[in-house]
Amino acid sequence: MHRPPRVSREILSAFTALLVATVGAAPLRGQADASFEGFQFNRSLPGARSLALGGAFVALADDATAAYSNPAGLTILESPEVSIEGRSWNTTTIFTTAGDARNGSDFRSFDFGKAKDYTAGLSFLSYVYSQRDAKWAVALYRHQLIDFHSHFSSFGVRKDETTFFGPLQFSTDLGIVNYGLSGSYRIGRGLRLGVGLSYDTFDLESRQLDQKPNGTLIAGDHGHDSNVTFNLGALWAANPELTLGASYKRGPRFKMDECFPTSPGNPCFQGLAQGRGGFQVTDSFHAPDQFAFGIAFLPNDVLTALVEYDRVQYSQLLDGNRLGAFNVGGHTYKFDLNDANEVRLGVEYQFKRPNGEAFTIMGGGWYDPDHTLTFNAASFDSAPAGESLRFRGAYFQPTGKNLIHVSAGAEVAVERFQLDVGIDHSERADTLAISAVIHFR
Numbered sequence: 001m002h003r004p005p006r007v008s009r010e011i012l013s014a015f016t017a018l019l020v021a022t023v024g025a026a027p028l029r030g031q032a033d034a035s036f037e038g039f040q041f042n043r044s045l046p047g048a049r050s051l052a053l054g055g056a057f058v059a060l061a062d063d064a065t066a067a068y069s070n071p072a073g074l075t076i077l078e079s080p081e082v083s084i085e086g087r088s089w090n091t092t093t094i095f096t097t098a099g100d101a102r103n104g105s106d107f108r109s110f111d112f113g114k115a116k117d118y119t120a121g122l123s124f125l126s127y128v129y130s131q132r133d134a135k136w137a138v139a140l141y142r143h144q145l146i147d148f149h150s151h152f153s154s155f156g157v158r159k160d161e162t163t164f165f166g167p168l169q170f171s172t173d174l175g176i177v178n179y180g181l182s183g184s185y186r187i188g189r190g191l192r193l194g195v196g197l198s199y200d201t202f203d204l205e206s207r208q209l210d211q212k213p214n215g216t217l218i219a220g221d222h223g224h225d226s227n228v229t230f231n232l233g234a235l236w237a238a239n240p241e242l243t244l245g246a247s248y249k250r251g252p253r254f255k256m257d258e259c260f261p262t263s264p265g266n267p268c269f270q271g272l273a274q275g276r277g278g279f280q281v282t283d284s285f286h287a288p289d290q291f292a293f294g295i296a297f298l299p300n301d302v303l304t305a306l307v308e309y310d311r312v313q314y315s316q317l318l319d320g321n322r323l324g325a326f327n328v329g330g331h332t333y334k335f336d337l338n339d340a341n342e343v344r345l346g347v348e349y350q351f352k353r354p355n356g357e358a359f360t361i362m363g364g365g366w367y368d369p370d371h372t373l374t375f376n377a378a379s380f381d382s383a384p385a386g387e388s389l390r391f392r393g394a395y396f397q398p399t400g401k402n403l404i405h406v407s408a409g410a411e412v413a414v415e416r417f418q419l420d421v422g423i424d425h426s427e428r429a430d431t432l433a434i435s436a437v438i439h440f441r
Contacts, residue, residue, distance in 0.1 A: 045069045046085060046124035046143050048433035052409025052422030053346030054364025056306035059245030059294035061235060064126045064437060067139035067182040070233035070247040070292075071194025074137035074184035077130040085435035087144075088120035092428050098155040115152035123147075123433065130184075139182045145200075146176035172206040172221075176252070176287075182231075194233040201226050202254040202285075223256035223285070243296040251287030251316065258283060286319040288312050294344075306346040306364070313339050314371045336374045343367045346407075360411040368403040368426065403427060416441065 047065035050057040057065070061073025064083035092114055099110030123144045130137035150172045182196030204223035233247040259280045294308035314337050346364035409422030418437040423430070 048085060048409060048420035048422035048435040049362065049411060050422070051424050051431060051433045052362040052364065052407050052420070053306060053348065054344045054366045054405065054407045054424075055310075056294060056308040056344035056346035056364060056366070058233070058247050058292040058308055059235070059243050059296035060304065060306060061233070061245060064128045064139065064141075065124060066184075066194075066233075067126055067128065067141045067180060067196060068124075068143050068178065068198075068231065068249075070235065070245055071139070071182035071196045071231065072184050072192040072233035072235040072245070072247075074128060074130055074139055074182065074194060075134065075186045075192050076235075077128055077137060078132040080127070080129050080131075080440040081437055082440075083124065083126050083128075083435060083437045084122070085124040085433055086121065087123035087431065087433040088118065089147075090430045091117050093117065093150060093152065094428075095152060096154060096157070099157045110157075111155075113152070113154070115150065117150055119147050119149055121147055124435070135186045137184045139180075141178075141180050141182070143178040143180065143198075144175075145178055146174055148172065148174045167210075169209040170207070173204070174206075175201075175203045177201050178229075184233075190237045192235040194235075196231045196233075198229055198231070198252075199226060200229055200252040200254075202252070202256075204256055220259040221256060222259070223254060225254040225256070227252040227254055241298050243298070245292075245294045245296065247290075247292045249290045249292075251289050251313075253287070254285045256283055256285055257281070284319075286316045288314045288316045288339075302350045302352065304348050306344075308344040308346075310342040310344065311339065312342065312371075315339050317373075334375075338369070338371050340369045340371050342369065356415070358411075358413045360413075362407075362409045362411070362422070364407045366405050366407075368405055370402050 045051075045055050045057055045065065046068055047057070047063065049063060050065055050069060053060075058070045061070035062076045063073075064077070064081055065085075066073035066076075093116075094112050094114055097111045097113040121144065122142075124141065126139055126141035128137065128139040151170070153169045154167065156167050178198040178200050180196050180198035182194060184192055184194040186192050202223055202225045204221055206221035208219040229250045229252045231247065231249040234245065236244045238244060257280055290313070291311045292308060294306060297305045299305075317337055318335060344364065344366040346362065348360055348362040350358050350360040352358045403426045405424050405426040407422065407424040409420060411418065411420045413419075416439040418439070420433075420435045420437075422433045425431075
């Protein structure tokens with residue numbers, strides 16, 4: 001049978017890898033893991049223009065979104081400005097719906113389903129204070145890093161000759177917001193440095209339900225935390241035609257609680273507090289750090305070509321929780337999550353009018369290597385707790401794929417107002433962004 005690939009999520013998807021944090025010997029915990037099978041997470045830069053340029057923005061950084069993308073670029077701006085962006089995401093999740101997880105069964109015979117999700121909202125808001133030829137500039141901003149909602153059901157997988165894990169119902173609501181202050185300082189005419197601090201908030205509610213006639217909550221995830229992180233940036237104009245840019249973004253760390261009630265109808269966290277049975281664990285979530293290096297080539301005043309390399313440390317999602325290597329009966333098992341080496345390209349061409357008005361077209365694309373969460377355990381059919389391990393092997397199979405994103409957009413600039421539209425398309429995710437900028441001269 002044809003085996004559909006797993007989903008790639010544009011702004012979050014495997015952020016929820018963190019939610020799989022409980023990996024123990026009990027089959028109950030194995031069931032809880034399954035709701036996050038197939039998810040991926042991509043760190044997204046704000047701005048419709050950046051989106052249209054394939055995210056290749058670190059060496060350009062010449063608008064308000066530089067506050068997050070590369071704060072060194074803030075001193076490029078010649079006047080104070082306010083910017084706002086709205087964004088929508090259409091994604092398709094491919095997940096396991098049924099299969100045989102008994103000893104000796106072949107995972108390749110599993111059935112898969114699709115769940116479509118749509119999310120939209122305010123994604124970026126900022127105020128930048130900068131002046132022409134000034135040596136410094138500052139910015140305040142709000143950035144919606146994650147706004148993710150997922151709801152789907154699975155028939156489950158066969159446990160033995162007569163019983164199943166399932167049917168199961170899953171729901172996840174996850175939000176991460178950055179509130180930041182960034183600054184830039186110009187050293188001479190060619191070098192700019194930038195730094196930013198952000199206060200990051202984390203809100204998570206996730207539930208996994210057993211849909212048998214006496215259906216019960218088998219696991220729940222809850223998180224409401226905050227953290228302070230930072231980002232760094234640099235820009236160097238080697239000559240009028242060539243600019244180099246670099247940035248580092250530290251991913252926030254959060255705490256989350258996982259609950260496994262033993263009483264039917266237990267409201268999980270409140271129930272455990274009331275002594276109604278079950279157990280609860282606290283784990284941490286480490287969002288991936290990201291390094292970027294880019295080159296901007298400007299052969300004239302209307303054409304810009306961009307190339308960028310990003311290193312995203314997705315494997316850090318396994319730090320500080322139970323997704324790393326663990327031991328069962330003297331055997332070591334683990335989840336795997338690969339870091340990503342992304343390549344981004346962008347180009348824009350501007351049509352100028354004598355009165356200062358301008359129309360710009362943009363295009364780009366980027367290579368998004370597979371970073372699907374997988375579970376690897378050699379010969380675990382006869383291992384201790386093999387039943388639970390086979391459950392994980394069934395849901396977390398290495399079925400991801402590399403993706404190519406294609407992007408395009410346009411910009412209209414009239415006096416003190418600027419409007420940008422950008423779209424990013426891949427096989428399993430579409431992102432649309434609209435942003436506006438008001439300049440105060």
